Structures are given as C-alpha cells and as structure tokens.
Amino acid sequence: MKQVVIFIPLLIFFYCCQSAKKEFPNEAVNDLLLDSSGILIYKTEPHIDDPVVLNPLKTKKLKLLIVNNANTFFVYKGEAFGLEYELLKLFLKEKKIDCEIILVNNVVYIRDSLHFYGGHMAASTFIIPDKPMPAVCYSKPIYMADLVLVKHKDHVQKITNVTLLKDAPYVHYLRTNSNKPLDSFTVTYTAELLTKEFLLRQVNKKEIEATIVDANEAAIAMAVFPDLVLEKIIEHNAPVGFMFHSEMDTLRSAFDSWLVKNKNTSDYQWILKKYRSLPADIADLTQTQGHSVKELLSVISLYDDIIKKHAKEIGWDWRMVASLIHQESHFKPNLKSWEGACGLMQVMPRTALIYGRVSDKDIFKPQANIIAGTKYIRWIENNYFLDSAITKSNKEKFILASYNAGAGHVEDARALCKKYKLDPNVWEDNVEKMLLAKTQPKYYNDKVCKYGYCRGYETTDYVNTILRYYKDYTYYY
Template sequence: MINRTIYFILIFLFLITGCKQKNKGNNTPKDDFEAIKEKKELTVLTLYSSTSYFLYKGEEMGYEYELIKQFAKSQGLDVKIVVAENISKLIEMLKDGKGDIIAYNIPVTGDTKNELLHCGRELITHQVLVQPTGQGIKPLRNVTELVGKDIYVEKDSKYEERINNLNDELGGGINIHLMDRDTLVTEDLIEMVAMRQIPYTLADNNIARLNKTYYNNIDINLEVSFPQRSSWVVRPDSKSLANAVNQWAKENIKSAEYRSILKRYFQLSKNPPAPAVLSLKNGQISVYDHLFKKYAEQIDWDWRLIASQAFKESRFDTSAISWAGARGLMQIMPRTARNYGLQTDQMNNPEKSVATAVKILKSLDKTFSNIQPKEERIKFMLAAYNAGLGHVLDAIALAKKYGKDPDKWENNVAEYILLKSNPEYFNDEVCKSGYFRGRETINYVHDVLENYQSYKSKIPYDIQQHKKQTKS
C-alpha cells in the first residue's frame, strides 16, 4: 500500500515538473527584433524638428525620418511614427514600450548609457557661432574675439549656459542678450543674423548646417563648445534590434541613397537661383501665358496671379525639382500629384502641372470659402499651397485660441504660422501637424502678391483677348 502511494506521488511530481518545463518553454520571450519582423512594423519615437521629422506640403519629411525609413525598408518593415513633446517624454515612452526605437539624436551620457542602448550612426555635434558674411565683414576665427561682442541666445537654453561659461573662461566682456523663448527659437535667431538684425548667435552645428542651405550669407565655422556624441537608442533588452541598426548604419554610410539624403538636407540650397530679368515686352510674362489664361478662369483668378505663382515656384522651369522633391512648373509634391491624378511621368508637362495646380487651388478655395473678401482668401490659399493645408489650419486654430482674427492673414494667422517653429506652439493641443518653418510661407505669400502687382502695372488685363484665347 505504501509502495503504491509512493508510486502515485512520483507520477504526480513528474507530471507537474513536465508541465512547468513546457510552460517555461512557451513563456520564453521572443527575440525582440524577430517579434518586430513578425508584425512587419517598426514603431519609431521621435520629436518634431527641422532635422528629425516634420510635415511639408502634407508629406512626412526629415533627415532622421528618412534614415529610419531606409533602415526599415532594408528589413522589409513599415514605419509607424509616434511624436513626443520633449526628450524626457521620448525616453519615458521608450521605457514604457510605446515604441521600438528613438530616431532622434540622444546625447551619450553616463545616465543614458546605463538606462538605454545607443545604436546606429553616431553623430558628433558641437555648438558654433553663427555670424554674417559678405559686405566687407570679416568673420571671427577665435573665441577670444567674442569679448566686446553682442551675442543673442535663447533664455534658459543650453546656449545661454554655454555662452555664460565661455564668458567666465574669458574673464568676462561678452555682451550677452537673452531672448524670450516663447516667441523666438534658435532658427529665428539664425535668420535674424542673416537679415543683419542681430550680429551673432549660437547653434548646434547640424542645425546651423541645415540653415545655411537657406541663408548663404552666414558663417558657421567657429566652434565654441566641446564635441558631444549622440545617436539613436533602444531599450537595453533590444540587443538584436540594436545590432541590426548598427550593421545597417555601417553599410549604409557608403550608399548612394544615404549621400542623397545628406545632400538634400544639409547641402542643397533651399532657395532657387536668381532668375534672369524677364522681358515683359508685348505683354508677355512667359511662354506659358496661354496656359495660365486657359486655366485661371476655372477659379476666377487673374491669369497674371497664377503666372506670378509659377514664377515663384519654378522660375518657369518645367524641369525644376526642389530639395523636397516637388516637380514641374507649379512644383507639385509627388503624393499630392497622385492624389489629384497626375502621373509621375506627367509632372514635367507644363499644361498638366498648371491644370493640377488649379485643381488644388479650387479645393483650397472651397476650404476657405468663409474668408472674405476674395483678396484675403487668396492669401490663405497661397499659404496652404506652399505649406500644406494642415499647417495653415493649425495657425488658424492658434489664432482663435489666442484672441486673434482667424480670418485675417497679416498680423493674425501669419503670426502663428511663424510661431509654429516654437515647441510652445507646435506642441499645443490645437495643433495637428507639428513643427513648421513658417518664414518661407510668409515670404511666399508676400512675394507672389508683390510680383503680381508688378505684372498688373506692366501688363494690362485685356478681357476680350483673354476670352478669345481661352475659347481657342
């Protein structure tokens, strides 16, 4: 009887042990990267900025964004972007499992090395002095020359900390001016240097390099800080993902695609070259005037206004391709072209380009139909054509929130287009499209309308001739 009891106890223990071993095998966590491959999607955490991720004319762009997309493509993965408000939130979200990787340059410090796993291409950044060039100006070449100079930086920023430390190291003498971060950010100050409104500011070298593609009259060669290492990060238990990113980065740095991305963001000028002086003899603006006249009546516009827009977009060059990939006479983005039925092989066709641009403008006219008079509505349409509808709607929402007139452009909605480069505003709950470099849109609306007035003063609007040409 005892032997029989012992026998059943042994059988029971054997079964329990076997079940435990079986369950243990089933609960072994999968390799993190294999799990990502199974779901075929990489969840990427990032921040809005001019170098990481932003929306331009409705399309996702950004240096870091394009690189992480390139990595994902190499692994057969789709990319899902999740944007955080700041670096602290970014790291918190990664630790909480709300993303697989941070595609934003996180500084390599003692704390981050203990808590996170750095991976991918390592970026070495340092702060530089942004100073004007040209017109007989001799750039500073040594930090000791900063004594007696006026340096403008954002208040409560790392740039304020650095210029204060540098001032102490030099024994004082630098005239430090602190700017309110609620209204101005680094890129605003860089523009102010380019416009000769302030003499000097500080910026990270990658931000300075990108902005030099907008302003070729600035010098960014004087380093004013020690180098700082930074890279993408994953969780410490995501070693397989980190290894895959490291291997890809090592191979990718030599690829033509990587060089193309680098060139697009940090080398190609964002401003088209100055055109030759156009002859307005015999009332002709361009060889495409007949197209502007043909399609202008579809939106009840003066054809000279569309001509002015085409001049601003492409300088009447049908083969023009912008740094962002916009193409043709009216510089239409690829995804927008597809949405309006314009095929890739038709984007350089002048008539197809103008016809599609008018379709876009017609849609925008309907969106802003409540804005009166028509002349005011045109400003919103031009802004949305240039920036993308989402950014203009964000600026309208901000104008409403802060007590400005949402139906007026100058000094109202335009003011908030400018402020959308400031985290205080693009992270606001009323904003849906994030960061935007608004200065280009402000200039776009102004330049198109100013040029239009010039055309109007030099070329009479012959209604009878217009009707005759559009009928033919």
C-alpha cells in the first residue's frame, strides 16, 4: 500500500517561488530532465507540427502543453510533480508514450498555444464547460473540484465584485454554466494577461475585492497568505478534465477508455489524495472523492495509529518517529535495503530480534517493525548521552544520528568536540561538525576515536532531513 503524503508544504514552496516571477506566456522555465518513470521532459522552442500526422498512439510521442503552477506541474530538486501531470503519467506509462512538455505560465494562452505549437493535448485545472470552447475537446472528468470565492478577512461586507482572468477556460465554464454562478456579482475581467496566483495576491493586498479559484488552489494560497479566507462555494463538484486538440478524437477516446478502467485503482486514488488534501478551514465546506478532506489531512501515513501508540511508550513525539520512518522507508513496509535493513523503520534482523523480539518472519509486519524500531530508540536513549547538560532537543538529534550510523560514531564525534574545544552537548556546528570530520584520516584515526571512519555527510544529512520533515509535520498535524 502506498503512503498518503500531504504535499501542501512542497506546493507552498513552489507558490512562494512563483510569487517573484514575471508572467510571460509560453516561457519554458525548466531545464532538461528525464523523469524517473522514463517519460521524457525537455525544454522546447516554438515550432509547428501537424498533430494529426504525428498521432501519439502510433508514434509513441506526445506533445503536451502544461500550465506551470503549484497545482498542475512544477519541478522541485530535479523531480517533476503536479496533480494533473502525475495522473496523465499513469496513462502515458501504460501506453509506453514519451512526452514532450511545453510549459505555459498562463492558462489564458492555452487554447491558442495548443494549435500554435501543434500540441496534442493540454493539462491544467480545466473545468469542463457545458459548451466547449471552439477548436478543442475535453476528456471525461478526471476528478471533481469545488470552485470557491476567496476574499480578505478584513472585508466584512457582502462581496459584490469578483475579478477573473479574461478568456481563461474556467471563466468560460462559469459564464456558460446553466446554474449561472456569476449572476449575483459584478464581474471585472482582467485587462492584462495575469494568473490566478496573481489575482490571489491582489486579494491579499486588498487591491481587488475577491476572486474565484479551485479549492485546492485556494488552500495553497491561504497557507502562504493567512489573511485570505473563503466566503463560500460558488460551484460544487465541477468536473475537471484534460483539453485535447480538436483533431485528437482518437487520442481522447483512448484516454477516456483508460480512465474508466483505472479511475478507481489504488495508484490513481493515491495521487488524488496526495494532492487534494486540504486544510481544515476548507474541509468544513467541501469534500473530496467521498472523504472528508479534514479526515485526509489528519493522516501522515497509513500507520499513524501504530506510530502514535509506540512513540508514546518511549516518550517521543509521534511526528518525530513518523519523520524518521519517512526518511528510512518512505512508509513502504516491504522495503529491504541492500544492507539487509527491513521494513518501515529499516531495522536489521538481529536488531529486531534483540530489542523487539521480532523474528525474521514478522519483521515486515508494520506493528512488529515499529515495535522493534522504537525499542531500539529507547535502548539508545537509556544507554548513551546521559549527561544532564544535554538538552532534550540535542539528545533527540544524537539519537537520530545514532539510529543511522551507530551511537559509537556519535560518541567519537563528542570526544573530538572535547579535544577541539567545541561543545560535546550541542548538535549544530559542534557534534555535527565533528561527525563530518570523521571522513578524514586526521580525525577518525585520532586516539580519542574508537570506531574509525564514518560517512558523516550521510548521517548529518539524514538528521537534518528528518528535522525538516518534523517541522512540516508539526505545522500541519
């Protein structure tokens, strides 16, 4: 089973980066990279092809226009992310189709760009309209989204004016929808070709009264701008789909057939949960895929209840233990490393047997594995770093480092601290520094060291990564 991951912190990071960018159309913003699934992604120059001749079902090469934003597609540390991107990737992987991506920063350009570039299809949070826009067609709904009215918290009067992107596909949906959701407002359409993110920033600055976006986009913006609040849902369960070139009916039909067969699979549903898990203040207004989003947000992994129980037994914050598991196994219970470490907490069989009385046949069972891992943590805590001058925070860091490299190496680093007039009771810039030094013969051969060479850079990175996870988890859980 796959981990339920909340991506809001990562999406916020992208959103903040976007806030400093100028908005230019058709600007390819990412360099060459090869996706881990084998789907090709690369920067492209403008050129025109005939999409009918280059049928991707035959050529196995698809040209995709995709909006570069925090919901649909972005690149972080060399990896591609995004809700629509990852859903489409499932289809492309099954059909063994490579994908050339043309990044578009502004959704307003998407339809014209689809034809200008000879693209086969386009991806964004496209709300499927009752009356399709000319020269394009849409897939069946890939998920349902709630469109919400966002305002500044200081605006206490009734909202009468909303500002929307001129000619954007979601605006076409609102204009043509039979429920007439815009009739109760005076609508201002942007004269400039802006983005929804820019409009949300304008709401935050009180430059405009309100705007309408998808609930997930609102959630990301509200995490960055806490003064933004939701006024109400404008449209509940609006259908979101992919946009296709009007000549790509065969491709659209192939995708729709695949969608019917795969929409309820664990891979598909996992991606939806990963990206569409919203903060609690939105959870009271909307539901996602039949689950309360408040309920979804309360979950770090499928094993939270087990983690909470056994973290409490050793007096640790369960979110710190969850952060360690995230780093060790990414919540994959059947993972086995090349070194033989097993399960969620990547415990060695001998360690599991000694400290948790867990046998080889049970080591991959989540509860047994977490029992073994947490008891090993308690053993380290009871036998090392007993100096009363060590703060709780520093002791936790020493134990995390010990879990990765062994307590002996951490004690060596503390001994080196004493020799080189650093503080042996402090992790940052002290024990951490000497652990890094243990990659050099001068230090690991020092007579105060008993355990020799240590891959200190791995251990310090390990500890600091866990602390970053923990910071995110304590913010949201």
